[in-house]
Amino acid sequence: QVRVKKYLGNCYLNTVMFERLIYDSNPKTAAMIQEMVNQEDVEALKKCFSSRMEFGTAGLRAAMGPGISRMNDLTIIQTTQGFCQYLEVSFENLKERGVVIGYDARAHPPSGGSSKRFASLAAAVFISRGVPVHLFSDITPTPFVPFTVSHLGLCAGIMVTASHNPKQDNGYKVYWENGAQIISPHDKGISKAIEENLEPWPKSWNIEEALKSSLLKNPYKNIYTDYFKAIQKHCCHREINRSSEVKIVHTSVHGVGHIFVQEAFKAFELHPPYAVEEQKNPDPEFPTVKYPNPEEGEGVLTLSFALAEKEGASVVLANDPDADRLAMAEKQESGSWRVFTGNELGALLGWWMFHCWKQQNTDVCAVKNLYMLSSTVSSKILRAIAVKEGFHFEETLTGFKWMGNRARDLLDQGKTVLFAFEEAIGYMCSPSVLDKDGVSAAAIAGEMISYLSTKSTTLSQQLTTVFNDYGYHISKNSYFICHDQDVIHSLFERLRNYSGQKDSYPSECGCFSITAVRDLTTGYDSNQPDNKAVLPTSRSSQMITFTFSNGGVATMRTSGTEPKIKYYTELCAAPGLSDVTSLNKELDELVEAIIEHFFQPQKNKLQPKPE
Incomplete structure (x- = not known):
């Protein structure tokens, strides 16, 4: 001592x-x-x-x-x-x-x-x-x-x-x-x-x-049986599933997902996906990947792409190690692979869940009892679909703890919660689980893929159709790594005192004019008559959202589980947009401006997202 x-x-x-x-x-x-x-x-x-x-x-x-x-x-x-x-x-x-x-x-x-x-x-x-x-x-x-x-x-x-x-x-x-x-x-x-x-x-x-x-007590056997019975209720094209010849590859990234996704496909009467042999069994060393996170994209999916090429599969599904998230990629005509963002897969699954619901519900008034949810940093594509189709959309704070609790409240009121998602590849496709669920989402995605194949439509083509029908929603999200809490605090406080005075948030970011600011750390929201935010606030985390005059929205926040400062941006356009290239270019310019003007003073103390 x-x-x-x-x-x-x-x-x-x-x-x-x-x-x-x-x-x-x-x-x-x-x-x-x-x-x-x-x-x-x-x-x-x-x-x-x-x-x-x-x-x-x-x-x-x-x-x-x-x-x-x-x-x-x-x-x-x-x-x-x-x-x-x-x-x-x-x-x-x-x-x-x-x-x-x-x-x-x-x-x-x-x-x-x-x-x-x-x-x-x-x-x-x-x-x-x-x-x-x-x-x-x-x-x-x-x-x-x-x-x-x-x-x-x-x-x-x-x-x-x-x-x-x-x-x-x-x-x-x-x-x-x-x-x-x-x-x-x-x-x-x-x-x-x-x-x-x-x-x-x-x-x-x-x-x-x-x-x-x-x-x-050991609930394994009974819960295993009852869970798959519960998600079977969301299978709406069993005949198509049985006859589908679509080939799908699945990886559990050395986690727990393999046997459960295989069983979920069986419950939907889908042909079993090809499993990535090197990654299908649980291994706490995660020997084939640098980061066991399919959200990181191609680096985690290399072995999946190789297996897909070998077997002639056109789609790859991936779970994270505890199988509560789902990623998806599709082979393009060029031979390259497109890894869908969490927002893009959210748009596809949101469209699909509503498509299936409409087929099973002939009462036109029932749509008024229907809800979809997404987190405040996720794409607002569900809001656009809701506005056109007549159901309800609600935004919650970041994380499924908020969406799960809100879903429970709505269910207790007799409402139908059809779908919820967050951009970090988290999807709730069944109210049987009030949290993100990569197992049921994998089976439901498998059915969607099989259905689209009968229409000779790819996932990429269907996503374009969704955007043409409901409006283009393009996003660009990333993060910086920072282990120093003082640096993080300084960065966000600078944004709150931009002109040297308290609560003087920036009014512009480069050539982009800012029209509204919402700070869910302090509870400030310039869009509200009393400048008080409607969503819950928390001083234990940092989160500021900027709305721009061009319709762009950008949120900067800290992660609750990782040493990251994340940023999320989205630009939306009306249905039928012809010049998507210009929209993407404008979003790229907005992101560059945010990094230059909002991150630059602390840039040398931040590590960029690993390649």
């Missing part, structure tokens, strides 16, 4: 370190801490112990390893103890209803951490308090957890996953009794309860005893 104090000189750091060593029963993480001390590695110790992970509306997400800022056995126990206590206060019938816990295939051998072990520790915590736990016996897609919460009427759900993050990361995602991700004030209440329950309870480490408990 004397040696640590000598080299660290931080009382809080010393306290939490030794608290950690006392509480930690994992020899691997304890040994890693001891080695840092022996090596007098001050910087490593500070990274592990200077601040505790913050529990937010996205739950937790961090690298696996030792310390209070990392995902490990102890922080999982502490988090689950806080969550359990919060649920005990919130639900009188918690011990009758219980919770569900799922996990993906991530693992970190140096620290002994894995999603399966973390899920088992979380189960042990709940069982030690007499709470029934539905713990999946094997890896599952993330959508299975919210489905189980709703399907079995449970109090809450936990999914241990880091989704598409790098291999060293893991996460802890939480769902409420309504089947949607938690939102405020639950995040603050859970966070407070975690701080009050840092010392492990007597049986929190006892996985062996928990796994033998009568309170432990």
Whole structure:
């Protein structure tokens, strides 16, 4: 202890370190801490112990390893103890209803951490308090957890996953009794309860005893069957599916999606997609990709394209490692591959869901009860379709936690929520899962592809038709990487005090005139009579939207799970636009102006998106 104090000189750091060593029963993480001390590695110790992970509306997400800022056995126990206590206060019938816990295939051998072990520790915590736990016996897609919460009427759900993050990361995602991700004030209440329950309870480490408990249930078999029955309701062209000769390639990018997408295609009576052999089995090392995120585009899909060329397939579908997202690419006449953006696939799926709904609903008045949702940084193509077709469109804050909770509210009012999406390749095609779901979206996309083939129409051609019918919506999104919170704060504060005075936002960006500003960090919205934003605000994240006189919209925001400053831009034009090239050129110029005038002062401190 004397040696640590000598080299660290931080009382809080010393306290939490030794608290950690006392509480930690994992020899691997304890040994890693001891080695840092022996090596007098001050910087490593500070990274592990200077601040505790913050529990937010996205739950937790961090690298696996030792310390209070990392995902490990102890922080999982502490988090689950806080969550359990919060649920005990919130639900009188918690011990009758219980919770569900799922996990993906991530693992970190140096620290002994894995999603399966973390899920088992979380189960042990709940069982030690007499709470029934539905713990999946094997890896599952993330959508299975919210489905189980709703399907079995449970109090809450936990999914241990880091989704598409790098291999060293893991996460802890939480769902409420309504089947949607938690939102405020639950995040603050859970966070407070975690701080009050840092010392492990007597049986929190006892996985062996928990796994033998009568309170432990395995929902895998029944949920597997019931989930696919539920999504089958959205199959509307079974005969076409049976006869379709379209060839599709699917990759799960070393994640959990392979067997579930194969089963989803079977449920829709589609021919099974060709699986990318090198990527179909779960592998926490993600050996064939730099980033296990199909949103990054061609680099992740190289092996898929090669298989498609070999088999004569025209379309590639890809899930991220926990199978809650879906990407899609199509071979063009030129021989090149087009990777659809999240907004473009959202336009296609939105059109398809409404097309199917119209075929199944002859009551013209029913459309007034119909809703589609998208996040505020996503394309407004659904709004354009809604205006022309007569259904309702609503915009929510970024993230499916907001769309899921809003969908639940609408469903409880007797409304029909047909579709929701976010530009980050997240799609909700069934109200059975109030979250993004890459498994059901893959099957529904497969049916759409089969249907279009009977019309001798490609996906690219259909997207053009959608834009011709409802108006062109072109977008250009990207991000900068930044690990320095001071730099991020400075960048956004400069935009809020652009002329040197408080709340003096820019009125122009290069040659582009700004007509409105909405700041969902401070709650300012120049479009409102009282300048107060209608959508919820949060000072814990940065988000500013600029509307331009040419109809362009640009949003800059920080990510809740990654060290990124993201920007989203969109230009819209009326249906039947003939000069798409000029529209794209104008958007390119707008993006260049935003980077030059809004990012440039901090540009040398930002890393561009990797190629």
